[in-house]
Amino acid sequence: MQTFVETGLKPEILQALESIGFEKPTPIQAKAIPHLINSDKDLLAYAQTGTGKTAAFSLPLIHGIDEKSDDINAIILCPTRELCLQIERDIQTFIKYIPALKAMAVYGGESIDRQIKGLRSKPNIIVGTPGRVCDLIRRKRLQLGNINYLVLDEADEMLTMGFKDELDQILSACPSERQTLCFSATMPRELLRIANEYMDSPDEITAGQRNVSAENVKHVYLVADRSDKYEVLKRVADINPNIYAIVFCRTRMGTKEVADRLMADKYAADALHGDLSQAQRDYVMNKFRKKQIQILVATDVAARGIDVNDLTHVINYELPDQLEAYIHRSGRTGRAGKEGMAVSLITRRDLSRISQLERKIGKKISKKKIPTGQEICQRQLFSMVDKFVATDVNDDINEYLPMIEEKMEALSKEELIKKFVSSEFNRFLSYYKNSQDLNTKDRSKKTRGGKYSRFHINVGKKQGLDPKGIIGILNDTRNLRNIEVGQIDIMNNFSFFEVPNDREQDVIPALDGARYKSQQIEIELAKPKPSSSSSSNYDRPRKARFNKSKSGGGSGGSSRGRGRFSKGASGKSSGKSRSSRFSY
Ligand code: ADP
Numbered sequence: 021m022q023t024f025v026e027t028g029l030k031p032e033i034l035q036a037l038e039s040i041g042f043e044k045p046t047p048i049q050a051k052a053i054p055h056l057i058n059s060d061k062d063l064l065a066y067a068q069t070g071t072g073k074t075a076a077f078s079l080p081l082i083h084g085i086d087e088k089s090d091d092i093n094a095i096i097l098c099p100t101r102e103l104c105l106q107i108e109r110d111i112q113t114f115i116k117y118i119p120a121l122k123a124m125a126v127y128g129g130e131s132i133d134r135q136i137k138g139l140r141s142k143p144n145i146i147v148g149t150p151g152r153v154c155d156l157i158r159r160k161r162l163q164l165g166n167i168n169y170l171v172l173d174e175a176d177e178m179l180t181m182g183f184k185d186e187l188d189q190i191l192s193a194c195p196s197e198r199q200t201l202c203f204s205a206t207m208p209r210e211l212l213r214i215a216n217e218y219m220d221s222p223d224e225i226t227a228g229q230r231n232v233s234a235e236n237v238k239h240v241y242l243v244a245d246r247s248d249k250y251e252v253l254k255r256v257a258d259i260n261p262n263i264y265a266i267v268f269c270r271t272r273m274g275t276k277e278v279a280d281r282l283m284a285d286k287y288a289a290d291a292l293h294g295d296l297s298q299a300q301r302d303y304v305m306n307k308f309r310k311k312q313i314q315i316l317v318a319t320d321v322a323a324r325g326i327d328v329n330d331l332t333h334v335i336n337y338e339l340p341d342q343l344e345a346y347i348h349r350s351g352r353t354g355r356a357g358k359e360g361m362a363v364s365l366i367t368r369r370d371l372s373r374i375s376q377l378e379r380k381i382g383k384k385i386s387k388k389k390i391p392t393g394q395e396i397c398q399r400q401l402f403s404m405v406d407k408f409v410a411t412d413v414n415d416d417i418n419e420y421l422p423m424i425e426e427k428m429e430a431l432s433k434e435e436l437i438k439k440f441v442s443s444e445f446n447r448f449l450s451y452y453k454n455s456q457d458l459n460t461k462d463r464s465k466k467t468r469g470g471k472y473s474r475f476h477i478n479v480g481k482k483q484g485l486d487p488k489g490i491i492g493i494l495n496d497t498r499n500l501r502n503i504e505v506g507q508i509d510i511m512n513n514f515s516f517f518e519v520p521n522d523r524e525q526d527v528i529p530a531l532d533g534a535r536y537k538s539q540q541i542e543i544e545l546a547k548p549k550p551s552s553s554s555s556s557n558y559d560r561p562r563k564a565r566f567n568k569s570k571s572g573g574g575s576g577g578s579s580r581g582r583g584r585f586s587k588g589a590s591g592k593s594s595g596k597s598r599s600s601r602f603s604y
């Protein structure tokens with residue numbers, strides 16, 4: 021299918037598409053639109069991020085809706101507020117030549133009363149997050165009894181976020197003769213159940229191309245010690261002067277920590293994760309869209325569906341638990357015909373996952389060296405000089421020139437250049453002056469102890485636990501899956517295990533309520549094992565017992581200092597935010 025005209029969409033819709041420059045359908049659109057116009061069968065569509073799903077389901081739905089009806093005709097469910105607003109915005113542009121049609125977004129974090137009021141104006145299309153939609157149904161403010169279309173967008177993500185019960189409730193509130201469309205990148209078991217239960221022998225389609233832009237993405241990885249990761253991240257940022265990137269972390273806590281460190285180090289960075297209030301998220305996203313933030317540190321869920329087209333880099337500060345997510349992440353760069361780079365910062369332990377990933381994406385992921393301080397300085401310097409040379413001269417300075425010349429009379433051209441470079445560049449030089457080459461760093465010192473945190477659990481040999489069992493317990497825990505495990509010691513009634521100490525704070529919250537067989541696991545931080553490694557001298561747990569009322573208070577994200585961004589992300593070399601111009 022070459023054109024939208026061939027899909028059979030109404031003229032008003034075609035006109036809207038033309039006005040926004042959509043020339044031809046993407047593969048998923050070419051498949052889904054005619055299908056939905058011509059058939060009322062349910063549809064299960066697999067498609068990656070960036071393949072144009074929003075238009076794939078919205079256009080046929082807009083085409084099929086009777087705009088004179090006073091009922092809600094279609095409901096689109098999606099996982100986050102950002103996505104909800106984005107879909108609603110897209111729909112508003114698609115319906116701009118059909119004035120009688122109305123679309124509205126409902127989501128948590130905004131006054132429900134305001135949304136209830138909005139619903140009185142009889143919108144035809146609702147875009148909503150499952151939680152808020154359920155709430156509105158419960159309050160009898162949202163009647164879905166007459167809908168013709170139900171769309172689940174990013175269905176797998178909605179399940180990952182724990183919206184299973186809400187989806188069940190919403191789906192059962194809809195009439196059975198509706199048409200259900202489910203868009204998902206993966207098909208987890210639970211989604212299969214939903215499809216079986218709520219969809220009527222759906223047709224299945226897959227977007228031919230995994231990602232419209234995947235061709236433009238170069239994949240690289242850097243190997244570093246875990247404890248050097250943050251430094252490596254800074255170097256990647258520093259060697260890419262005009263970086264505009266999302267840095268992915270696995271947990272909210274990790275996200276916050278990396279972003280806080282970057283901000284403290286004067287990068288134009290911020291975090292986006294689920295612990296932020298809606299107002300904070302909007303604020304961050306706005307700044308990122310305007311490029312006042314150059315580096316957005318985010319969790320997969322928070323970044324899902326966010327449509328920013330010109331990212332230069334996607335950085336995996338940690339590889340995702342699921343390989344699928346790697347594709348989602350890297351699909352955020354290299355869009356709209358631009359080149360992009362997916363950079364993974366890994367430890368040696370992750371090497372095997374790189375080859376798995378290569379098979380999955382069908383592309384080579386090349387190893388890159390961690391830039392040295394000297395390389396960075398050189399590039400930053402050239403970048404600065406380039407900017408300097410390219411600066412437009414403002415004639416207003418003419419009147420000051422005689423004074424300036426007088427003051428600088430004694431300086432030779434060479435001295436002048438040196439002084440200028442030093443004044444702009446000393447900070448950078450001194451930061452990297454004695455920096456190590458992280459590729460060749462001496463690793464002999466890196467033995468256990470100091471690098472690992474040790475935990476005590478109340479389960480041991482008597483309960484049938486062995487080292488595999490411990491790894492099993494960790495692997496069954498969402499936030500600890502694939503965590504590196506150090507030494508394990510299994511005693512009769514209790515055991516110890518080690519994890520890298522930068523993950524220390526993740527362990528206790530993640531195992532809250534976990535069980536081994538039927539026994540409730542109690543976990544405590546233990547003292548490091550004495551280096552003599554005499555196994556008789558077992559350390560007693562440190563006092564800090566885990567108390568059930570959530571100890572992770574520091575991760576709340578409410579104490580965020582606003583207004584700390586360094587300016588100048590848009591290429592103005594204020595010298596505050598580090599930027600240079602080299603691609604990496
Ligand atoms: P997905 O939901 O699959 O992640 P989106 O629907 O958000 O993708 O679309 C990704 C980007 O591609 C958006 O910026 C959108 O405006 C653009 N886009 C979608 N369809 C087309 C098209 N047919 N022609 C040009 N751009 C398109």
Ligand code: MG
Nearest residue numbers: 073074173325
């Ligand atoms: Mg989408």
